[in-house]
Amino acid sequence: MSEPPEQQPPAAAPTTSSTLTAFYERAGGFLVPVAATVVAFLIGGLVVLITGHNPLAAYKAIFEGTGLNYVFPWLSDDERRAAARDLQQTLLVATPLMLTAVAVAFAFRCGLFNIGGQGQYWVGFIAALWIGTHLHGVPRPLHILLGIVAAIVAGGIWGGIAGLLRATVGAHEVITTIMLNWIAIYGGVYLFERGGPLQAVPSLPQSAVIDDSAKLWVIWGDIQALHAGLFIALVGVVVYHVILNRTTLGFEVRAVGFNPEAARYSGIPVARSYFLALAIAGAFAGVAGAIDVLGFQFSVETSEISASAVGFTGIAVALLGRNKAVGIVLASLLFAALQVGTSSRQLDPAVFDPELASDLSTMIQALVIFFVGAELLIVYVWNARRYLRTRPTASQEPVV
Amino acid sequence: MVQDPILELRGISKRFPGGVVANDAVDFDLGRGEVHALLGENGAGKSTLMNVLYGLYGPDAGEIRVKGRRVDIRSPHDAIAQGIGMVHQHFMLIPVMTVAENIVLAAEPVHGGVFFDEKAAEQRVLDLARRFKFAIDPHARVANISVGQQQRVEILKALYRSADVLILDEPTAVLTPQEAKELFEILAVLRREGLSIIFISHKLDEVLEISNRITVLRRGKKIDTIAQEGATEEGLARMMVGREVLLRVDKRPSEPGDPLLSVTDLSVYDDRGLEAVRGVSFDVRAGEIVALAGVDGNGQSELIDAVTGLRRPASGRVEIAGRDVTAKGVRETLAAGEAHIPEDRHLRGLVLDFTLAENLALHDFRTPPASKFGWLFPQRLIERARRLLREFDVRGGGPETPASSLSGGNQQKVVVAREIDRDPQVLIAAQPTRGLDVGAIEFVHRRLVEERDEGRAILLVSLELEEVFALADRILVIYEGEIVGEYGLDATAEELGLAMTGVTRERAA
Secondary structure, three states: OOOOOOOOOOOOHHHHHHHHHHHHHHHHHHHHHHHHHHHHHHHHHHHHHOOOOOOOOOOOHHHHHHHHHHHHOOOOOHHHHHHHHHHHHHHHHHHHHHEEEHHHHHHHHHOOOOOEEEEOHHHHHHHHHHHHHHOOOOHHHHHHHHHHHHHHHHHHHHHHHHHHHHHHHOOHHHHHHHHHHHHHHHHHHHHHOOOOOOOOOOOEEEEOOOOHHHOEEEEEEOOOOEHHHHHHHHHHHHHHHHHHHEHHHHHHHHHHHHHHHHHOOOOOOOHHHHHHHHHHHHHHHHHHHHHHHHHHHHEEEHHHHHHHHHHHHHHHHHHHHHHHOOHHHHHHHHHHHHHHHHHHHHHHOOOHHHHHHHHHHHHHHHHHHHHHHHHHHHHHHHHHHHHHHHHOOOOOOOOO | OOOOOEEEEEEEEEEEOOOEEEEEEEEEEOOOEEEEEEOOOOOOOHHHHHHHHHHOOOOOOEEEEEEEEEEEEOOOOHHHHOOOEEEEOOOOOOOOOHHHOHHHHHOEEEEEOOOHHHHHHHHHHHHHHHHHHOOOOOOOOOOOOOHHHHHHHHHHHHOOOOOOOOEOOOOOOOOHHHHHHHHHHHHHHHOOOOOOOHHHHHHHHHHHHHHHEEEEEEEEEEEEEEOOOOOOOOHHHHHHHHOOOHHHHHHOOOOOEEEEEEEEEEEEEOOOOEEEEEEEEEEEEOOEEEEEOOOOOOOOOHHHHHOOOOOOOOOEEEEEOOOOOOOOHHHHHHHHHHEEEEEHHHHHOOOOOOEEEHHHHOOOOOOOOEEEEOOHHHHHHHHHHHHHHHOOOOOOOOOEEHHHHHHHHHHHHHHHHHHHHHOEEEEEEOOOOOOHHHHHHHHHHHHHHHHHHHHEEEEEOOOOOOHHHOOOEEEEEEEEEEEEEOOOOOOOOOHHHHOOOOHHHHHHH
């Protein structure tokens, strides 16, 4: 210990692997999702080629369908108008994805796998819808605020039920959140189906339309326009980052996520963290539902409830975005762009069959997830190896 | 130099990216039927040298000679072909497969050209085990056998591939003292059978016990190779660390004050619902170190858990400075003035993926100055970490380095720094030097004695008698969940050994 401090001990031998892992994780945090996306598009291009189309032309058409070409300065006025409409749709789709992805990411940082984003989204949606259709004569900002708060509470309760079950009796959140999804979906169908308590249009399984005072402000466009929910979602992503990194709650959540036994040893109430993490995750997904209904849907039909997949796509977005705030925003945009760019009304059949296009989009999404997932698996195995080596005689105490 | 060495390394150098020289012109030779120990602190370059020999790293300079012929070892496959086998610290076994299957893996006996011949495999393993006097069941699943037996499987794996040079990388690090003794017996048999063994270690006593010659590495350089005869622990420690090391801790007689930790009639159940601690009572007073000595698994872990609030005791009472903390949970126990260096720093002591700053804040992040109204101040955590890392001489990273990238000794210093900085009245130190090298052990021991002199009450739980003798002012022996004896500083190792194995109690009964 009395050696001069500048003399670095040659500790490289035992730490090379961990340094390598650290570097890999850091670089991989950005590189891998990008590489996975590129490779997925290359393979998608091959498939396009096999179907007898020009992949470059197909991708160009899809790209133009997303409206992302709006930023190019050389567009004509007509093209710019069309691009604007497409870009509005892309952003509209990306908005709830950001929040359902945060719902997955937040729980994940606590070591929990929240599959319940779909159910949490719908209870939030329905709660905001109820506020929008049952309160009247409330000033607009207040009405909107009440709708969102109702969604936060509903989503929080829905996630919190799974959290409570995990914290108290140890019921695994993957199972309980999936079950809660079906309860939310069938519960929602029951509410609005013919004869249901909230069915509002005679002979149609539909809700009433929310009051104008509950509608979010339009910020861009006219038909199915982009609404202020985009800002709410972005604020939500920032809130996620801040809770996680700048609050004691986030510290506890991360400690539990990395090492629940060390957290318990430090006096962090692990069970409470599980509950809070899932409740807060549910609240984020609930807000996603609120801004969809208050932003552009305004009412709901039972068929929409069972068809939606925004909660599940959130899992993929969180995975691709590496549970990072910026990553989630970018991954939401990618997934939304793929969805909008390949939707059948966007494509010229001469360039690529519209019927195949949405399959292509699904395929590319799946490939992206596959490659990101495979890489995570490699890092996981690598770390598990290191972990086994460093604690070979660890006892197997249950986590309380 | 020995006559006609089976293996020679000449001038091996290995540099890592970033300019760290892990091996600097190291010479090493191994005689036939010899146990040659490679001794050095963590990070001295022992593993690097062996990884070069085993073909995992290519050397930047130097040559390897096997049986007098110069060889080029590019992969473990080449090494095995040259008769070199390596048992890694972390075992490379497949838990779901049987012992026999693991041993023959990648060189399985077959019948009909393609089919795995299970009978032949078992027979060969049995023959091998008989020849080298190994007690092992070839049908047992690796997942179900003890760590010591898994190690034997690894050794058999090397022998099965006709290794005549065996590299053992810190083989005792994962073993209990009893298992280590058994390993040494096995090594003696192997040596008689003509095998040559390279034994990597940083434990002085076992190196002296097992080896014929000892080569010491320090900071990548070979310091010397000496014969076992005439070597002493003090001399080896000096060579390893490069200066005098106090193997005996310098300490004044204790001046105990009032009891700060009082345990009364405590009983605790373990995870299986068995009574692991049975009606234990003792006090630890201010300014003394009380050691709880015992063979692993006699209730120490459950006792620590109950005293630190991690486990609810079945009955009895725990008081910290007069405050009843029985079954009050971790947070209240911490608040009452207790600190706890846990026995497993990776399982409990650290969140390996957290930065050092975050790890150092693990207990205190809820209160100012680390946070206020739930709002965390990361910059303050970093500033505090910077001070503690300097004060406790933690090397290998700064406040924002993840804990996982530090060496074991430095990780332990982080844990010790955090616990001592809480300014506790009672410090529970469970195996505080497990897996550390002499330099780090000396540091931790010195700090513990300093804390004692500050007037803290320290409960040391250790499996190593040497540590118990070095630090304790009073010694309690635990056997099958009961305190079976209290000893002063005049106790002998033999007395304690008998008490720890229950003999004393039987006699008294």
